[in-house]
Amino acid sequence: MTAVLAPVAGTAVGLTAVPDPVFSEGLVGPGAAIDPVRRPGRVVSPIAGRIHKLHPHAFVVVGDDGRGILVHLGIDTVQLRGEGFELLAAEGDRVSAGQPVVAWNPAGIEAGGRSPVCPVVALDAFAEAVTEIADGVVDAGDELFRWA
Template identity: 75%
Template structure:
């Protein structure tokens, strides 16, 4: 069992609320999403493990059990080419759950006409493996869902 933490503060809204069909239909995997608090902040590691992929707008952390969790900071944010994001860790780093990975500003993403909603996905998981999904207000580091 893996406890996946909220990477950002905001409102847990579920993947169905993500304005991108790939995420909202669960094609990437099951999980949840957070509509982040507007204003500068930091996105943290949802689990302890190794940063396997790190882009300014998204990262994947794989735990010692081999489970990977994707955090995507906003929708279509790859188009920003890193502008407005600052890496606080390096690909290959080992991180603890709750450790800051990327600094960003959801209000700047929104001002550019993009959704700042953050999908948090259990990669290669079966949909029924994700339980206890949080709803409503969450703080970075709060429990977001359980990966059975």
């Protein structure tokens, strides 16, 4: 069982609330999303492991058990080409759960006409393997869901 932590503070919502069918239809995998508080902050690693992929707007952390978690910061934020994001770690780094990886400002994302909602996805997981999904207000570092 892997406890997956909320990478940002905000309101936990289902993936169906994400305004992108790739996430809302579960094409990437099961998980949850967070509608973040609209203030600058740090995005933390949802699990302990190694940063497998790191882009300013998204990253994947793979745990020692081989399970990967994708954190995507906002929708269509790849178009920003890193503007508004600050990397606090590097691809290949070993991170602990709750360690800051990226700094960003969700209000700035929203002001630019994009959704700041953050999908958190269990990669290569079956939908029924993701349980105990949080609902409502979460702080960064709170448990978001469990991956059985």
